Amino acid sequence: MYRIAPSILSANFARLGEEITQVLDSGADIIHFDVMDNHYVPNLTIGPLVCEAIRPLTQAMIDVHLMVEPVDRIIPDFAKAGANIISFHPEASRHIDRTIGLIKEQGCKAGLVFNPATPLSYLDHVLDKLDLILIMSVNPGFGGQTFIPEALNKLRLTRERITASSRDILLEIDGGVKVDNIAEIARAGADTFVAGSAIYGAGKESDPHRYDSIIAAMRAELAKVA
Ligand SMILES: O=C(CO)[C@@H](O)[C@H](O)COP(=O)(O)O
Numbered sequence: 501m502y503r504i505a506p507s508i509l510s511a512n513f514a515r516l517g518e519e520i521t522q523v524l525d526s527g528a529d530i531i532h533f534d535v536m537d538n539h540y541v542p543n544l545t546i547g548p549l550v551c552e553a554i555r556p557l558t559q560a561m562i563d564v565h566l567m568v569e570p571v572d573r574i575i576p577d578f579a580k581a582g583a584n585i586i587s588f589h590p591e592a593s594r595h596i597d598r599t600i601g602l603i604k605e606q607g608c609k610a611g612l613v614f615n616p617a618t619p620l621s622y623l624d625h626v627l628d629k630l631d632l633i634l635i636m637s638v639n640p641g642f643g644g645q646t647f648i649p650e651a652l653n654k655l656r657l658t659r660e661r662i663t664a665s666s667r668d669i670l671l672e673i674d675g676g677v678k679v680d681n682i683a684e685i686a687r688a689g690a691d692t693f694v695a696g697s698a699i700y701g702a703g704k705e706s707d708p709h710r711y712d713s714i715i716a717a718m719r720a721e722l723a724k725v726a
């Protein structure tokens with residue numbers, strides 16, 4: 501089963517609530533929530549207050565991607581704000597196993613995020629504790645960047661490791677996902693697709709159904725994948 505996760509980083513923040521309900525009404529599965537701290541990455545976005553504000557709008561999973569260093573202190577705040585999945589970068593945690601435990605103690609699913617140059621060896625001793633692995637296909641910090649093709653190889657290797665573990669772990673891709681590359685990304689092993697600029701840049705602002713066609717086009721491409 502494939503899941504489409506619009507990144508609200510590219511939404512119109514002046515109308516954030518509508519932007520979220522519109523992508524969900526158009527068939528999106530998950531809301532991807534990018535948290536940047538102007539320290540781990542050179543950009544500053546949104547925090548737990550915004551997560552709490554959007555929580556009542558939907559039952560869909562809120563997938564919080566923390567680009568925050570150090571990361572542990574903010575995790576309970578996001579859990580209280582209604583996050584379902586909390587993912588973090590291994591470089592932003594002093595004790596990766598402890599951070600995973602903290603996320604789970606708070607009742608959330610735990611994800612580990614791999615930048616383009618982060619080795620998969622970080623999975624060696626924690627794979628059995630993860631609910632999600634997020635492969636970055638751009639360097640984190642901004643929406644609208646170009647997909648880095650080496651991510652396909654990393655997806656294949658990660659899919660092999662997930663299969664070998666027999667565990668139910670989501671394999672998410674984030675960065676530069678578009679209609680014209682989503683099938684190839686799925687063939688490489690991803691099952692969850694973050695897309696920010698591709699979705700929120702589609703259609704006319706005045707059209708309440710502006711996201712229907714882009715999400716349908718992504719699903720049509722995914723349906724071609726055996
Ligand atoms: O985490 C990030 C960027 O650091 C992403 O979630 C982006 O928001 C994806 O945006 P597009 O590449 O799809 O425009």
Ligand SMILES: [Fe+2]
Pocket residue numbers: 507532533534565674694
């Ligand atoms: Fe993200």
